[in-house]
Amino acid sequence: MCLAIPGLVCELISEKRVMVDITGVKREADTSLLDEALEVGDYVLVHTGFIISKLDPEQAKEDLKLWEEILSS
Amino acid sequence: MLTFYLLQRTYLDFDIMSEPAQKYRDKEIVNALINKIKQLTNKIGHKIKIMHVCGTHEHDVVKAGLRSLLPKEIDLIAGPGCPVCVSSAQDVDEVLWIADNYNSTITTFGDMMRVPGSKESLYQAQGRGVDVRVVYGVSDAIKIAEETPEKDLLFFSVGFETTSCVTAAEVIRTNLPNFSIYSSHKVIPPAMELLLQREDIEFQGYLAPGHVSTIIGIKPYVFIPEKYNFPVAIAGFEPVDILMGILSLVKQIDEETPIVDNTYGRWVKHEGNTAALRTMDEAYIVSDARWRGLGVFPMTGHEISDKYAHIDAKKKYDIPELAAVDLQSGCICDEILIGKSKPHQCKLFNKACRPDHPIGACMVSHEGTCNVAATYEEIKWE
Ligand code: SF4
Numbered sequence: 456m457c458l459a460i461p462g463l464v465c466e467l468i469s470e471k472r473v474m475v476d477i478t479g480v481k482r483e484a485d486t487s488l489l490d491e492a493l494e495v496g497d498y499v500l501v502h503t504g505f506i507i508s509k510l511d512p513e514q515a516k517e518d519l520k521l522w523e524e525i526l527s528s
Numbered sequence: 529m530l531t532f533y534l535l536q537r538t539y540l541d542f543d544i545m546s547e548p549a550q551k552y553r554d555k556e557i558v559n560a561l562i563n564k565i566k567q568l569t570n571k572i573g574h575k576i577k578i579m580h581v582c583g584t585h586e587h588d589v590v591k592a593g594l595r596s597l598l599p600k601e602i603d604l605i606a607g608p609g610c611p612v613c614v615s616s617a618q619d620v621d622e623v624l625w626i627a628d629n630y631n632s633t634i635t636t637f638g639d640m641m642r643v644p645g646s647k648e649s650l651y652q653a654q655g656r657g658v659d660v661r662v663v664y665g666v667s668d669a670i671k672i673a674e675e676t677p678e679k680d681l682l683f684f685s686v687g688f689e690t691t692s693c694v695t696a697a698e699v700i701r702t703n704l705p706n707f708s709i710y711s712s713h714k715v716i717p718p719a720m721e722l723l724l725q726r727e728d729i730e731f732q733g734y735l736a737p738g739h740v741s742t743i744i745g746i747k748p749y750v751f752i753p754e755k756y757n758f759p760v761a762i763a764g765f766e767p768v769d770i771l772m773g774i775l776s777l778v779k780q781i782d783e784e785t786p787i788v789d790n791t792y793g794r795w796v797k798h799e800g801n802t803a804a805l806r807t808m809d810e811a812y813i814v815s816d817a818r819w820r821g822l823g824v825f826p827m828t829g830h831e832i833s834d835k836y837a838h839i840d841a842k843k844k845y846d847i848p849e850l851a852a853v854d855l856q857s858g859c860i861c862d863e864i865l866i867g868k869s870k871p872h873q874c875k876l877f878n879k880a881c882r883p884d885h886p887i888g889a890c891m892v893s894h895e896g897t898c899n900v901a902a903t904y905e906e907i908k909w910e
Contacts, residue, residue, distance in 0.1 A: 487701075488694065
């Protein structure tokens with residue numbers, strides 16, 4: 456129920472709406488619940504038609520660093 | 529060999545920050561994490577019980593077969609993480625009372641359809657002619673209300689913060705005379721505190737729900753290590769995410785340094801989702817809430833604030849006091865919901881109570897602990 460699905464912003468429609476590509480299926484999503492601005496190419500989490508989070512690419516890179524530590528230790 | 533592998537991995541990973549990513553299911557990393565967890569549990573030398581409070585975690589843990597990969601010292605138990613399962617029969621009864629007395633159309637999430645009320649579920653009521661419609665979310669319910677102004681329509685809203693913030697956005701901006709919202713929202717951190725205070729359940733760490741945390745951030749959990757000296761790890765849902773969370777908890781237990789560790793930082797910001805939090809603050813007040821079979825927990829719900837009374841079904845209709853029955857005879861959902869019992873300990877499990885014929889709420893949703901246990905045999909990885 457609290458499942459939110461990751462997708463890729465592929466089009467900015469209006470101030471409060473964007474198009475998100477969720478594994479090949481395009482869906483409109485509402486951005487009213489997001490303070491950050493979105494651009495095409497941002498990864499976002501969508502829950503019941505609303506974007507609830509934007510991926511932090513720097514943090515995703517941190518994940519990779521951590522894995523390498525784990526793999527090499 | 530390892531160097532080559534690492535080089536290859538680094539090279540491959542530079543072109544993506546992608547989600548959903550196979551890499552969070554990478555077998556090599558899963559194995560490395562399991563080994564790390566094993567080393568630490570050996571060192572700790574006693575059983576470790578970890579509770580998650582998220583139906584999606586239960587679903588994904590079982591789907592990925594993680595319990596069979598983890599060392600036997602780790603017991604991963606499911607807490608009250610399925611918002612559908614924890615909603616009380618009284619809420620279903622009241623929604624049906626409104627439909628019966630005001631000829632209202634009920635809209636709600638698919639998962640709510642079979643949740644037992646005291647006498648019947650919405651699905652059963654549909655069979656006797658009540659107009660019940662499944663929607664993807666509150667916005668779709670509003671669309672139906674706009675298209676049928678002659679019909680009185682109600683949205684039965686359940687969920688933790690991930691879902692209730694979406695409903696909040698519509699509470700603030702919607703004003704239709706024929707539309708209202710019945711709120712059965714729950715707030716998770718105070719419920720986590722109540723479980724820590726119970727003496728009949730014992731566990732050593734909380735795996736906190738990733739998607740709820742994208743909304744609420746880190747702060748609402750901080751009292752758990754500070755006041756209870758108890759570890760928390762926020763975790764995502766892919767196998768690597770879940771294991772990262774478990775590894776963090778085992779580390780915290782070993783080092784006796786409980787904190788709130790955010791292992792889902794690519795999606796969960798320290799401050800959470802500020803726009804969603806503002807919207808919820810505006811739309812709701814924190815209230816007491818009824819949890820199925822467990823009674824009323826103080827300050828664990830979100831009711832619509834008086835400012836938006838026009839959209840609050842509980843204020844729009846004069847609902848009488850109804851005597852509700854949360855648990856049908858034999859159902860131990862109350863114990864399942866707090867991780868005190870496991871599904872196979874219920875004598876109705878997979879006999880009278882099955883996914884196609886649920887008797888208790890935990891058998892209804894895909895995220896309900898009994899439903900997950902009945903649907904998947906835990907998959908073993910080769
Ligand atoms: S198996 Fe069915 S009756 Fe038993 S606890 Fe689970 S939901 Fe309730």
